[in-house]
Amino acid sequence: MMKKYITYLLLFGFPLFGCQSKVAENSTYQQNWMQLEKENKALAFDADIQLSESEITLDKKLFQIRKDFLANTEKQKISLYNSSFDQLKPLIEGSTLFEILQLMPKGGLLHTHSGGITDAKWVIATARKYKECYVYDQADTKDFIFGQLGFFEEGKVPRGFVSLNKKLSSQPGFEKQLTELLLLKRESLCTYSDYWIEFEKRFTRISLLLPYRPFFKEYYKKGFEDLVENKVQHVEIRYVFDELYDFKHGKYPLETSVTDLQDVVKEIQKQHPEFSLKLIYSSFKFLDPKSIEKQLEIAFKLKKEFPNVISGFDLVADEAAGNSIYSFREDWAKLDELSKKYGVKMPLFLHAGESVSVFNKNIIDISSLDNPRIGHGLNLIYFPKTMELIRKQNKLVEVSPISNQVLGYVSDLRNHPARILLSNGVQCSINSDDPSVYGYNGLGYDFWVAFVYWELDVKALKKLVFNSIHYSSLNENEKKQSLVYLNKEWDGFVQKMNGKLK
Numbered sequence: 001m002m003k004k005y006i007t008y009l010l011l012f013g014f015p016l017f018g019c020q021s022k023v024a025e026n027s028t029y030q031q032n033w034m035q036l037e038k039e040n041k042a043l044a045f046d047a048d049i050q051l052s053e054s055e056i057t058l059d060k061k062l063f064q065i066r067k068d069f070l071a072n073t074e075k076q077k078i079s080l081y082n083s084s085f086d087q088l089k090p091l092i093e094g095s096t097l098f099e100i101l102q103l104m105p106k107g108g109l110l111h112t113h114s115g116g117i118t119d120a121k122w123v124i125a126t127a128r129k130y131k132e133c134y135v136y137d138q139a140d141t142k143d144f145i146f147g148q149l150g151f152f153e154e155g156k157v158p159r160g161f162v163s164l165n166k167k168l169s170s171q172p173g174f175e176k177q178l179t180e181l182l183l184l185k186r187e188s189l190c191t192y193s194d195y196w197i198e199f200e201k202r203f204t205r206i207s208l209l210l211p212y213r214p215f216f217k218e219y220y221k222k223g224f225e226d227l228v229e230n231k232v233q234h235v236e237i238r239y240v241f242d243e244l245y246d247f248k249h250g251k252y253p254l255e256t257s258v259t260d261l262q263d264v265v266k267e268i269q270k271q272h273p274e275f276s277l278k279l280i281y282s283s284f285k286f287l288d289p290k291s292i293e294k295q296l297e298i299a300f301k302l303k304k305e306f307p308n309v310i311s312g313f314d315l316v317a318d319e320a321a322g323n324s325i326y327s328f329r330e331d332w333a334k335l336d337e338l339s340k341k342y343g344v345k346m347p348l349f350l351h352a353g354e355s356v357s358v359f360n361k362n363i364i365d366i367s368s369l370d371n372p373r374i375g376h377g378l379n380l381i382y383f384p385k386t387m388e389l390i391r392k393q394n395k396l397v398e399v400s401p402i403s404n405q406v407l408g409y410v411s412d413l414r415n416h417p418a419r420i421l422l423s424n425g426v427q428c429s430i431n432s433d434d435p436s437v438y439g440y441n442g443l444g445y446d447f448w449v450a451f452v453y454w455e456l457d458v459k460a461l462k463k464l465v466f467n468s469i470h471y472s473s474l475n476e477n478e479k480k481q482s483l484v485y486l487n488k489e490w491d492g493f494v495q496k497m498n499g500k501l502k
């Protein structure tokens with residue numbers, strides 16, 4: 001310490017001691033400082049949360065656990081801030097914090113996608129049980145890609161596909177290879193990857209798998225069970241509708257997807273009556289306005305039939321490659337007319353600003369549309385007027401920190417834009433986006449990342465958790481019930497943790 005001080009003296013000369021102490025004693029200065037600190041805090045997204053005595057106790061414990069964890073990684077010289085999620089996953093899983101966050105009630109998962117929910121290893125293990133399941137084991141063509149899975153009737157198997165079970169049994173290394181082909185990893189922060197091309201290949205590989213009705217039901221049952229186990233009580237899926245089929249009946253109407261999912265939910269509810277599901281009808285940004293007009297008609301028809309399941313509409317896929325939200329303005333202009341025609345409202349839940357570029361202006365549209373929740377909103381911070389409007393309009397940003405890192409939008413998670421949103425009073429919730437593609441399930445990992453890298457406290461955690469129900473598409477009555485359950489679970493969690501943690 002002394003050596004360091006002498007070095008500074010040599011470099012900068014003697015400090016003006018008198019002047020320093022005068023500033024420190026200046027009470028107006030101190031008062032201003034205190035006042036400003038208070039005013040800054042009052043602007044934060046969680047300013048309205050008052051913690052109970054036991055929540056304050058838990059907060060102190062969690063603060064200390066994180067402090068110890070960080071000190072430990074420092075001691076071991078672990079590069080916490082320059083490592084990717086995949087590199088840190090074992091460390092996260094072995095941490096006390098993760099154990100705690102796994103047990104934390106998480107409310108709802110508001111942002112996830114059909115095809116991105118259920119564990120990839122489970123997908124392979126379950127698909128191979130069907131003798132009609134095949135895998136494409138040739139080089140990519142324009143029709144199929146290596147590792148693509150599908151169900152086919154005997155005698156109708158396209159060239160290049162082989163029995164999945166036979167392939168897995170005869171080639172021991174193939175299971176690992178196929179698992180890797182279904183996962184997207186950012187091996188290290190400096191490895192080059194064409195993220196979206198690779199990302200979309202993961203969905204292509206299972207695209208023929210999911211509409212097969214018997215597998216479809218199993219897939220969502222497993223996905224929901226995993227969520228429930230992870231203390232997620234509500235889920236909203238950006239759902240891309242596809243006609244289900246089986247070999248006895250051929251194709252089923254779109255409605256069958258909804259009624260089948262309702263049946264799956266009912267089954268889950270036998271054990272977990274609190275569990276609920278909403279679907280957000282999703283189409284693609286790479287389509288043209290005419291096609292989206294047709295998609296909107298289908299969405300309205302479905303919502304009229306299932307007003308309690310279908311909640312709204314979204315356009316997904318890579319924003320950099322797709323059309324802007326503004327280019328669909330004629331479609332949005334027809335929403336009111338369609339609402340009158342079908343007697344239901346169709347709020348938008350658009351992905352907007354999943355980008356770090358100021359040339360992507362999708363976020364600007366949000367404040368002018370009936371769009372209560374925004375997918376990602378990463379570049380919202382570069383549009384201050386819009387950020388202000390979204391805060392005032394009380395719209396929520398669905399944040400998916402791990403997804404953002406895997407897809408290359410953020411590297412050091414301390415610099416995630418959501419921190420700026422939170423401190424500026426923009427409401428957010430924590431989401432996993434496509435956990436099966438990123439190699440995990442549940443919301444524990446995303447909460448871990450947010451808690452550690454964004455230096456959150458229990459107040460912030462609580463607000464994020466409760467936001468996921470407050471801003472959900474549940475109707476007023478459903479919301480009330482869901483909140484009763486969440487409150488009870490939350491209090492139980494706080495109590496249990498206080499008893500367990502030193």
Ligand SMILES: [Zn+2]
Pocket residue numbers: 111112113351375433
């Ligand atoms: Zn998404």
